[in-house]
Amino acid sequence: MTITAEQRRARILEVVRELGSVRVVDLAERVGSAPVTVRRDIAALADGGLLRRSHGTVSLPLDDSPSSAATDRNRVIGMLVPTVGPYFDEVIDGARTAATASGARLVLGITSYEAAHDRAQVAQLLDAGLDGLLLTPNWRPDGEVGDSTWVRELPVPAVLVERIAPPDSAAAQLDSVGSDHAHGVLLALRHLLALGHESVLLAARKDSWTARQVRAGYAEAVRLLGIEPWPVIDVGRPGLESESVASRIAEAVAHDGVRAVLVHNDREAIQLSPLLRARGLRLPDDLALISYDDVFAALAAPPLTAVAPPKRAVGAAALQLMLRRLEAGPDLPVHHVRLLPELKVRSSCGGRGTDKAA
The missing domain is CATH 3.40.50.2300 (Response regulator)
Structure with missing residues (x-):
């Protein structure tokens, strides 16, 4: 019987709770799954703070205890x-x-x-x-x-x-x-500056809470980094206004010398890529692009560098x-x-x- 990833991860946590500390190879044998699969599950659980990894062994977080687990049931x-x-x-x-x-x-x-x-x-x-x-x-x-x-x-x-x-x-x-979205924007701008770009455009949605945080983070990041701010390019409904956004980015490249853009979010960034190419802008040769969200960014052509909120x-x-x-x-x-x-x-x-x- 095939089990889901959720069921497999729940079983991993049960085994670790029972044994306290266990080697990854022994854990894979107990769970009945391939070690490579179990390692991926362990990484996901560790990222969520549910497990600790150390030198090939897995254990519970320091503040986890059987008494607290029983209370939570x-x-x-x-x-x-x-x-x-x-x-x-x-x-x-x-x-x-x-x-x-x-x-x-x-x-x-x-x-x-x-x-x-x-x-x-x-x-x-x-x-x-x-x-x-x-x-x-x-x-x-x-x-x-x-x-x-x-x-x-x-x-x-x-x-x-x-x-x-x-x-x-x-x-x-x-x-x-x-998520600290202001920190995410700062990471993106710092990376682009390290690649030699002197200024960065922001093209962003304006209809969500995250979009507001990204916009505020951009204003703070350009101030902290001492680089020239640009008016934010408003991204409307994805797919319906992408042509206009691509034209504004291409104009900034042609007339203002901008060579880098941060785009919120993945959907808009992926739709922009062929539109920019149609305007003679290839990624990354003519324009460096970073997406914000990292939901689909790795699937784009080319794969998009992306800010990944946790x-x-x-x-x-x-x-x-x-x-x-x-x-x-x-x-x-x-x-x-x-x-x-x-x-x-x-x-x-x-x-x-x-x-x-x-």
């Missing part, structure tokens, strides 16, 4: 996300894997990027008998969160996921786990923080956790195209 954790798509698919997968490893059950709710739908979906999730809630509210891209008092009045603890509450909002006192690790860390909150209650200080993205260097920006983190 039968917990029901709700998770509300604004959409199911490639980005949040990975966040959900990280939370699901962490829940399975802890014996908790994850219950998913989905809204449609409309703030008015949040409360109705949360109410429906609460009917499932939740112990806690992982919440990604539909806050406006301009940073306006509206009335967040209802979030503070929930009957169960809540952890914000991929959201940063303004300091003056009621939600600021909630735990939160998210999506699965965010989901896992949020679930683990929720379980800690349920265990400790108000004695645990409020946590605002920011995980750093990586830069996956491929061939679209020249230099070292090895598909490794930089």
Whole structure:
């Protein structure tokens, strides 16, 4: 019988919990899977903070213990996300894997990027008998969160996921786990400067929370690096306005001497590549391009260098923080956790195209 990756990883965690520390080769034999497959699973679980790797052996994180694992069993954790798509698919997968490893059950709710739908979906999730809630509210891209008092009045603890509450909002006192997108933009610009580029364009969406963080990160990065800022090229609906975006990039290359661009997100970056080529711009010879998200970037032609937010690790860390909150209650200080993205260097920006983190 073929088992899923989720079932195999849950079995790996069971064996490690039983033995405490185990060699990878022995673990593969116990799980009944090829060592190369088990090593990939171990890497994913370690990235999510669920395992520790050291010199060919695997063990539990230092703060994991049988007593805490027993407490977490039968917990029901709700998770509300604004959409199911490639980005949040990975966040959900990280939370699901962490829940399975802890014996908790994850219950998913989905809204449609409309703030008015949040409360109705949360109410429906609460009917499932939740112990806690992982919440990604539909806050406006301009940073306006509206009335967040209802979030503070929930009957169960809540952890914000991929959201940063303004300091003056009621939600600021909630735990939160998210990607540090400003750091991701800074990584991209530093890499392009190291390749000899003196300025970098940004072409970005403006209709999502992540897009706002990327835009703010660009403004901060050019200030920190002391390079010339350029007006952001607005990316509208992917595929419908890509021709206009490609024309504006080509114009900046022809008239302003710009040779590097950061594009949010992968879908737009992949669609731009042939449009830029039609305008005489080849990647990376004429233009260095870095994508932001790293969902599909490696599948492009050429493969795109990309900023990779730690999506699965965010989901896992949020679930683990929720379980800690349920265990400790108000004695645990409020946590605002920011995980750093990586830069996956491929061939679209020249230099070292090895598909490794930089």
